[in-house]
Amino acid sequence: MKVIPTPIQKFVSDPRTAEFVENTIIAVGTETALKMIGRPTFIFLDKEADDKKKKFAALKEFLYQTTCLGLYLTIVPAVKELSYKALSYILSKNPKNKESIDMFNKEAEVVKQAKKRYTKSDKFINRLINGKKDLAIKKAKEAWKKAHSIFEEKIQENSKLHLGKGCHELGAVIGSVITLAIIAPEISHFIVHPLMKFLGFEHPYKNKKN
Amino acid sequence: MNILENICKTIGKKNNPLYTVVPIAICKGIFRPIFTLSDKKQEPESKKYAAVREGTTELVAIPSYILMSKLTEKLAPAFSPEGKSIEKVLKNSKTTLGFFGICLAALVVIPELCNLVMPHVLKLFKTKDKSPQNQPFTTETQLTFRNMPKYYQYMQVYNPYITPINKPNNSGGGGGMKI
Secondary structure (H helix, E strand, O other): OOOOOHHHHHHHHOHHHHHHHHOHHHHHHHHHHHHHHHHHHHHHOOOOOOHHHHHHHHHHHHHHHHHHHHHHHHHHHHHHHHHHHHHHHHHOOOHHHHHHHHHHHHHHHHHHHHHHHHHHHOOHHHHHHHOOOOHHHHHHHHHHHHHHHHHHHHHHHOHHHHHHHHHHHHHHHHHHHHHHHHHHHHHHHHHHHHHHHHOOOOOOOOOOOO | OHHHHHHHHHHHHOOOOHHHHHHHHHHHHHHHHHHHHOOOOOOHHHHHHHHHHHHHHHHHHHHHHHHHHHHHHOOHHHHOOOOOOHHHHHHHHHHHHHHHHHHHHHHHHHHHHHHHHHHHHHHHHOOOOOOHHHOOOOHHHHHHHHHOOHHHHHOOOOOOOOOOOOOOOOOOOOOOOOO
16 A cells, blocks of 8 residues: 655655765755744743743754854855865775775766856856856756766765765864854854844843842 | 674664764764853853753753654554555554654654753752842841831931841942941
8 A cells, every 4th residue: 555655656766865975065954944933932832941941042042053054055065075084084094995996086087067057058157148048057967967977876876986985074074063063052152142132132031139 | 893783784674863963962962062162252140051951951852853754653553554564564563653853853742851950950050149149138237128218228317127237238239328
């Protein structure tokens, strides 16, 4: 008996969906966005706390998660690149690893060039002159997508490319941990507290008359 | 070096979102309370509450992520269309459903569990409020004052309802005229 509709089955079992969720930045970004919605909602539903404290805590949590998401999406690509360079430098000391990492970098460069050609052709001025359906832009986009899917297939089939891909993702993991566990709490302190004050939310324990 | 190599190869072969969210939760559970407690601008009590809440949230988050991811992965056969290359399709379904399990944990499971767990955790850290303002009378005098008219409760005059050993607490409590 079919319980799950076919379109949902196709979406869940699609390799592109799996590839999408395996991307560290997308996974963590989505998780942070959901926390931004879920945590303040459940703070409001907490029957143990009083209304004033609930409002304060929910707003603070919402602003904190929003700040984390913004900082994460801004900082993590740069941290990921730095971590990847550091990791590949350490692992390249072994000649076998160096060969794998160089092979990965070569394949990744092909995709990078295809993306560059697409973004160069898809500039605003080109769209303004030629319109959205310009053939050159369409071709460049398709070429980039094809290069990307060939690259992903090669990674799946060739085990030598696993090391380079792993370095990339481990760099993203390290970047995520540094950004969300160390940088975001410190920076958010300078953003969230003034914002709470601006919105008229003092801490519920302040201004308690003796 | 070998450990690093093995970690990179494992992640490169199949990158599970759990490999990211669990280390983040562990590090957040350590660093966030530390940063909160080292904040000099906040009051000690609110710092303690915030640090306990943050630590408990991440402690609850770690097993929730793992459990929800494994549970949703079990549903992969139901979400995979039958037919050719079923193993590859199952692998993709497991990856996607594992991620959805993590999303469900972040959105619903962890905040709900925190709401259930936090009151019990906070009880362990609760300090008794010993300020005399909140205890205008001793327990013995409360028992004596039970049926006493209000006039005698607030006026520090001769009060036939009070026995000599039971005295009200006069350190700024209920106010009243001093004669």
